[in-house]
Amino acid sequence: GENVEQHPSTLSVQEGDSAVIKCTYSDSASNYFPWYKQELGKRPQLIIDIRSNVGEKKDQRIAVTLNKTAKHFSLHITETQPEDSAVYFCAAKDPGYSTLTFGKGTMLLVSP
């Protein structure tokens, strides 16, 4: 089955800095890679996703890159703001399975 590793587990940045969270996956058949943001006490919410036929996707201050050869993908947040503070989860999906495989999460702390 799929295995997703996520690093770092905690990331502290100053407001305005960039933040990068990296994930690797094991199943070369996986073709869908979403990222979720979970604020304290709230549900995880999908913030961006990428499919294997695309190398990069941007949405305002967030972007995701995918390297299929190396089997890793990354979340990039530019100009971080305190409201970006949350736990971020990456995930991967093999189309032959009904479930996403999640990473263990990264707690992002943005200090004013």
Added chain:
Amino acid sequence: SQTIHQWPATLVQPVGSPLSLECTVEGTSNPNLYWYRQAAGRGLQLLFYSVGIGQISSEVPQNLSASRPQDRQFILSSKKLLLSDSGFYLCAYNPLSANYGYTFGSGTRLTVV
């Protein structure tokens, strides 16, 4: 539009008591449905998922069970709660046969005392 409802939002139950958490989805037919548990400060643990009425796949053997009595209804149950069952329970869905991410419900915070 598609929506997911999960209740109750919080629950405090004594050890040994039964549990029933309910999740319903609107606006889509035959969705995949999922139950996750999240311990404090931890990751997302998949408990059960269902690809159709009466079809339940269990990922973690424990004293919990799940049922899908209707197409868009998913129920998580226990006959006797343990202290270790405390956590944040999340229901999620995605459209069947669609390579999409999940949409999560608002969650139930369960405290077993």
